[in-house]
Amino acid sequence: MQASNIVSLHDIQVAFIKNKPVLQNLNLEIEKGTSLTILGPGGSGKSTLLKVILGIIKPQSGSVNVLNKEVNRLKDAQRADLFKKMGMAFQQGALFDFMTVRENLLFAMENMTAFSKEDREKKVLSFLDQVLLSHSLDKIPSELSGGMRRRVGFIRALITNPELALLDEPTAGLDPVTTTIVIDMIHKIGESVGTTMVSVTSNIDVAFRFSKNVAILKDGKIIGKGTKEDLLNLNDPWITKFLTIRHNSFEDV
Numbered sequence: 001m002q003a004s005n006i007v008s009l010h011d012i013q014v015a016f017i018k019n020k021p022v023l024q025n026l027n028l029e030i031e032k033g034t035s036l037t038i039l040g041p042g043g044s045g046k047s048t049l050l051k052v053i054l055g056i057i058k059p060q061s062g063s064v065n066v067l068n069k070e071v072n073r074l075k076d077a078q079r080a081d082l083f084k085k086m087g088m089a090f091q092q093g094a095l096f097d098f099m100t101v102r103e104n105l106l107f108a109m110e111n112m113t114a115f116s117k118e119d120r121e122k123k124v125l126s127f128l129d130q131v132l133l134s135h136s137l138d139k140i141p142s143e144l145s146g147g148m149r150r151r152v153g154f155i156r157a158l159i160t161n162p163e164l165a166l167l168d169e170p171t172a173g174l175d176p177v178t179t180t181i182v183i184d185m186i187h188k189i190g191e192s193v194g195t196t197m198v199s200v201t202s203n204i205d206v207a208f209r210f211s212k213n214v215a216i217l218k219d220g221k222i223i224g225k226g227t228k229e230d231l232l233n234l235n236d237p238w239i240t241k242f243l244t245i246r247h248n249s250f251e252d253v
């Protein structure tokens with residue numbers, strides 16, 4: 001793996017059922033400080049791919065190198081250290097319901113960073129302000145709408161200044177205004193902190209708004225990676241069809 005790559009997946013195979021691979025011969029390199037969105041139809045293995053990067057799913061074969069560590073060869077303590085450098089926001093973004101929003105965010109920083117108490121408090125206020133949720137500081141997550149909870153989930157993933165952030169369907173279920181707020185917030189934070197961002201989505205429009213570079217996942221493999229122009233220049237009929245359809249999502253076709 002090149003030193004500038006923060007994620008390097010080589011020849012990954014994952015099958016939950018014998019002879020039915022979800023990921024196969026999958027190769028992916030993600031450069032430090034970049035944002036990459038993985039775009040693919042529902043059920044194409046996007047969440048599975050994120051879980052492979054996290055080491056939650058161990059592939060049957062292939063190598064998973066994240067932040068210069070072979071993820072599946074780590075001892076528990078080393079894995080815990082690696083986790084501290086990563087931020088994750090999954091669709092069911094588990095926030096603790098026995099804590100307020102403020103406490104949830106402070107808890108993440110207390111466990112994963114060496115920020116001072118004063119900095120932690122300041123960051124909670126400034127991050128919540130960025131997603132227009134300052135008024136929700138002392139609410140518990142179950143008092144928030146689904147979209148508000150998602151926004152807090154993103155903040156929790158990013159407030160620790162992770163080296164690598166993994167975002168699963170970052171805008172699914174959000175209205176257009178909140179989608180724009182979330183995309184802007186994630187860009188702003190990514191740029192200021194230099195976090196490498198990996199997101200997955202099945203929404204073509206969202207994919208290219210999120211990242212200049214998009215990797216297309218089909219039949220368990222990355223079949224193209226680059227800007228929209230790069231991908232169209234591959235002249236792959238399947239990619240061209242899906243990137244030029246009027247619909248916004250693979251699901252619409």
Ligand SMILES: Nc1ncnc2c1ncn2[C@@H]1O[C@H](COP(=O)(O)OP(=O)(O)OP(=O)(O)O)[C@@H](O)[C@H]1O
Pocket residue numbers: 016022040041042043044045046047048049202
């Ligand atoms: N733990 C599991 N056990 C068995 N099958 C699984 C498991 N996790 C995922 N799968 C299967 O693997 C395939 C890919 O699932 P995955 O959730 O990775 O896709 P996805 O592209 O993220 O889908 P979506 O966009 O709908 O969330 C699906 O057929 C799913 O049913």
